[in-house]
Amino acid sequence: MAAERRRRGAEGAREARGRARERGAARGERGGRGALGLAAALALGLCLAAAGALLAQWGRWRAASRAVSPHPAAPALPPGATGPGAAPRRFWGSYRPHVYFGMKTRSPRSVVTGLMWLQQREGAELRHTCEQSDGLARYGWLLHDGESFGLQDIHDRGLLLRTEFVKRPGGLHGGDWSWRVTARPEGAGSRAALVSLFFYVATDGQGALQPHLEDGTRLAAVTGTSEELGDFRITFLRPTADSGEDVQYSSYHYLDAWSPGLHRLTDVVRSSLSNRFVFAPPDGPRQRFVAVDAFRGLPGAAEAPRSHVLLHQVTLRLPARVEVTFESGSVRERRGALLGPALTAELARHQAAFERRFEETFGLERKGFPAPQRRFAQAALSNMLGGMGYFHGRPLVQSPLHEQPVPYPESSLFTAVPSRSFFPRGFLWDEGFHQLLLARWDPELSREVLAHWLDLMTAEGWIPREQILGDEARAKVPPEFVVQHSETANPPTLFLALQRLLGAAPLPYLRRLFPRLRSWYEWYNGTQAGPLPHTFRWRGRDPDPERFLNPKTLASGLDDYPRASHPSADERHLDLRCWMALAAGVLAEAAERLGEPAEPYRRAQEALSDNALLEQLHWAEELSAFADFGNHSRAVGLRREAVRAAPGRPPPAPRLVREVREAPRPRFVDALGYVSLFPLLLQLLRPDSPRLGAVLAAMRDERRLWTPFGLRSLSRDSPLYMQRNTEHDPPYWRGSVWININYLALRALHGYADQPGPHRERAAQLYGELRRNLIDNLYRQYAESGYLWEHYSDSTGRGQGSHPFTGWSALVVLMMAEDY
Numbered sequence: 035m036a037a038e039r040r041r042r043g044a045e046g047a048r049e050a051r052g053r054a055r056e057r058g059a060a061r062g063e064r065g066g067r068g069a070l071g072l073a074a075a076l077a078l079g080l081c082l083a084a085a086g087a088l089l090a091q092w093g094r095w096r097a098a099s100r101a102v103s104p105h106p107a108a109p110a111l112p113p114g115a116t117g118p119g120a121a122p123r124r125f126w127g128s129y130r131p132h133v134y135f136g137m138k139t140r141s142p143r144s145v146v147t148g149l150m151w152l153q154q155r156e157g158a159e160l161r162h163t164c165e166q167s168d169g170l171a172r173y174g175w176l177l178h179d180g181e182s183f184g185l186q187d188i189h190d191r192g193l194l195l196r197t198e199f200v201k202r203p204g205g206l207h208g209g210d211w212s213w214r215v216t217a218r219p220e221g222a223g224s225r226a227a228l229v230s231l232f233f234y235v236a237t238d239g240q241g242a243l244q245p246h247l248e249d250g251t252r253l254a255a256v257t258g259t260s261e262e263l264g265d266f267r268i269t270f271l272r273p274t275a276d277s278g279e280d281v282q283y284s285s286y287h288y289l290d291a292w293s294p295g296l297h298r299l300t301d302v303v304r305s306s307l308s309n310r311f312v313f314a315p316p317d318g319p320r321q322r323f324v325a326v327d328a329f330r331g332l333p334g335a336a337e338a339p340r341s342h343v344l345l346h347q348v349t350l351r352l353p354a355r356v357e358v359t360f361e362s363g364s365v366r367e368r369r370g371a372l373l374g375p376a377l378t379a380e381l382a383r384h385q386a387a388f389e390r391r392f393e394e395t396f397g398l399e400r401k402g403f404p405a406p407q408r409r410f411a412q413a414a415l416s417n418m419l420g421g422m423g424y425f426h427g428r429p430l431v432q433s434p435l436h437e438q439p440v441p442y443p444e445s446s447l448f449t450a451v452p453s454r455s456f457f458p459r460g461f462l463w464d465e466g467f468h469q470l471l472l473a474r475w476d477p478e479l480s481r482e483v484l485a486h487w488l489d490l491m492t493a494e495g496w497i498p499r500e501q502i503l504g505d506e507a508r509a510k511v512p513p514e515f516v517v518q519h520s521e522t523a524n525p526p527t528l529f530l531a532l533q534r535l536l537g538a539a540p541l542p543y544l545r546r547l548f549p550r551l552r553s554w555y556e557w558y559n560g561t562q563a564g565p566l567p568h569t570f571r572w573r574g575r576d577p578d579p580e581r582f583l584n585p586k587t588l589a590s591g592l593d594d595y596p597r598a599s600h601p602s603a604d605e606r607h608l609d610l611r612c613w614m615a616l617a618a619g620v621l622a623e624a625a626e627r628l629g630e631p632a633e634p635y636r637r638a639q640e641a642l643s644d645n646a647l648l649e650q651l652h653w654a655e656e657l658s659a660f661a662d663f664g665n666h667s668r669a670v671g672l673r674r675e676a677v678r679a680a681p682g683r684p685p686p687a688p689r690l691v692r693e694v695r696e697a698p699r700p701r702f703v704d705a706l707g708y709v710s711l712f713p714l715l716l717q718l719l720r721p722d723s724p725r726l727g728a729v730l731a732a733m734r735d736e737r738r739l740w741t742p743f744g745l746r747s748l749s750r751d752s753p754l755y756m757q758r759n760t761e762h763d764p765p766y767w768r769g770s771v772w773i774n775i776n777y778l779a780l781r782a783l784h785g786y787a788d789q790p791g792p793h794r795e796r797a798a799q800l801y802g803e804l805r806r807n808l809i810d811n812l813y814r815q816y817a818e819s820g821y822l823w824e825h826y827s828d829s830t831g832r833g834q835g836s837h838p839f840t841g842w843s844a845l846v847v848l849m850m851a852e853d854y
């Protein structure tokens with residue numbers, strides 16, 4: 035998984051400090067050389083020295099500023115392209131993936147809306163942002179078209195909340211929308227249970243809101259105005275029974291407060307709650323309950339107020355339904371309010387349209403999948419679409435030329451996210467996989483997302499891999515992980531998506547992208563070059579090998595996947611080499627379509643996919659597999675350090691340290707797993723390659739990579755299979771089944787089964803079996819646990835890691851559709 039999103043414990047903090055130390059050392063070295071130069075210059079005369087120093091200073095200043103300046107090419111997205119004028123249909127959306135239900139616009143400082151809820155019983159918690167620790171049985175979008183409609187079910191201990199929205203175009207500011215929230219008891223839940231729903235509207239540094247009260251306590255409406263929305267009105271309707279009839283007895287409270295920012299909204303509401311209220315329906319029992327009271331400020335918050343929040347709390351007995359309408363002041367002639375039966379009809383119309391389009395796009399019914407599996411696939415796609423976010427802020431960048439991390443200019447990003455609970459922000463390595471799926475649903479949407487990512491490129495040609503933009507995103511990341519290091523790469527998976535989009539991409543679009551794609555390629559080609567021609571090496575491996583069984587390679591995205599035991603400049607990383615081959619091929623094709631010089635990329639692609647050269651550099655005869663090469667020991671282990679207590683003190687806890695039992699030497703790395711498969715995964719291996727048979731055999735071997743749940747990441751007979759890297763660092767890419775790589779494997783097998791060659795039938799057979807295993811297990815785990823997961827156990831098939839994970843695990847939809 036993308037590098038720094040690993041478990042972020044004390045371990046991680048220590049790693050970060052280790053990296054900082056390494057950078058300090060590198061700076062010292064450069065300083066030393068500078069001093070020598072100065073001494074030589076002194077001999078030539080003071081005047082020259084001064085000029086030289088000035089020049090060097092200027093050179094350093096220029097290089098340093100490039101590291102934190104945007105790329106000079108015209109932006110891939112023309113200015114205003116995502117605003118309400120140019121793209122009104124996508125202006126409003128559920129672009130707040132980190133909350134259970136909320137909407138905002140694609141503007142830098144959007145007014146936001148959202149839902150919180152609280153079950154009025156002992157021990158129940160206020161729900162707002164998606165948290166794994168909430169322990170919800172399941173939640174997620176079951177239907178979502180990525181644009182104008184969505185339906186989500188949230189199962190929270192006896193309470194089923196259904197959240198629906200539908201948009202209606204009109205006017206100049208992205209149109210109107212309506213929400214319907216239906217609350218019902220389920221399982222052990224009781225009809226008489228008391229529940230509070232909190233609907234809020236909040237500003238983010240601009241715009242104005244005005245509350246409209248009814249009977250002194252019911253916030254019936256909010257009117258407001260903002261830069262990009264103009265005038266608007268949000269109306270909170272009175273609750274009804276879930277059939278839509280009969281206004282129910284309810285209690286109303288409201289809050290009018292200022293928050294230091296959107297990231298503190300939950301705290302503002304929580305700190306305003308009081309239990310002094312009594313629910314007293316005329317015909318039922320009385321019950322004490324909790325409601326928002328006066329807001330008295332956040333404890334210890336010295337930050338200036340930034341967000342005006344108006345919140346409407348309605349407390350009622352189950353079942354019930356509440357509707358909310360947003361009406362843009364710029365809509366001149368409205369056909370009537372979008373609520374009640376009109377809303378029911380609109381929701382039904384959109385649902386039917388979604389289902390039709392889903393079948394037209396993926397054909398799962400035609401392929402004979404039963405209804406429950408089709409609903410599973412719809413949910414996987416929908417939660418990826420419903421997980422799209424619009425982020426704005428300034429990333430923090432650390433370059434080797436700066437003493438301290440430097441804020442990069444303000445950036446906006448429209449992107450899918452790996453996980454709404456655990457990783458609700460953009461990750462470069464994931465995004466290419468996300469767009470393989472989204473490009474099938476809506477190619478225009480995908481093109482826009484790619485352009486957004488490419489517009490984050492620095493003048494050096496680098497794209498930061500984890501995008502932590504804005505206060506809300508930052509609130510989810512420990513401070514030591516916020517900084518992005520400008521020497522660290524990440525797999526350029528956007529080329530995968532681009533490969534798929536290239537054929538139908540309009541030329542003007544491609545022309546805007548092209549200078550950035552070229553710079554991106556050059557950045558990798560220049561900064562991640564390996565020791566020999568046509569070899570590559572991930573920079574930024576852990577500098578402190580003694581602390582790890584195998585120093586991690588976060589840049590590769592495969593984190594703890596075993597590499598050479600002793601990091602050195604002599605390493606050759608097979609996966610990066612294959613990514614570069616893919617990138618060169620896509621660039622060559624793009625250049626050809628545009629009439630730009632394609633020759634250098636074609637040549638690079640040919641050299642990188644030359645099977646003889648590939649074998650020479652990466653085929654390990656003794657392993658019968660492709661492999662990394664480096665300074666490697668095949669016998670390392672962790673052991674408890676012997677500790678001696680200082681006189682009069684208890685002994686410190688013994689640490690686990692690495693023991694190297696065999697001297698490292700330059701050789702192939704004895705790890706058979708995903709990295710070994712890359713020449714097949716990216717289809718660089720020719721169908722008539724004499725190595726293809728051995729690669730297929732390793733895949734199908736149950737003692738090696740094959741499991742009933744998909745291909746495991748590391749062979750069971752590899753020395754580091756399922757080994758912890760440190761005491762606090764359990765195995766991650768050392769055995770588990772990951773869906774992104776399995777998708778590439780299926781895609782490749784499908785390709786080999788389609789071309790003449792001696793292994794054609796074998797490939798076809800493996801393809802069929804692997805596809806069935808993956809689909810069966812992902813579906814079974816979803817049915818049992820309620821979620822798609824980050825990765826899956828290779829021994830039981832159980833989901834593991836973060837959830838819901840409808841990032842690349844949602845590629846199961848394409849597996850079902852056999853769409854590669």
Ligand SMILES: *[C@@H]1O[C@H](CO)[C@@H](O)[C@H](O)[C@H]1NC(C)=O
Pocket residue numbers: 556559560634635638
């Ligand atoms: C990549 O780098 C190599 C080595 O520096 C260089 O010879 C080659 O021209 C570069 N390729 C491209 C396409 O820029």
Ligand SMILES: *[C@@H]1O[C@H](CO)[C@@H](O)[C@H](O)[C@H]1NC(C)=O
Pocket residue numbers: 600602604665666698699700
């Ligand atoms: C391999 O690593 C060991 C231990 O760090 C070092 O002493 C040795 O010089 C390295 N060998 C090469 C060829 O880099």
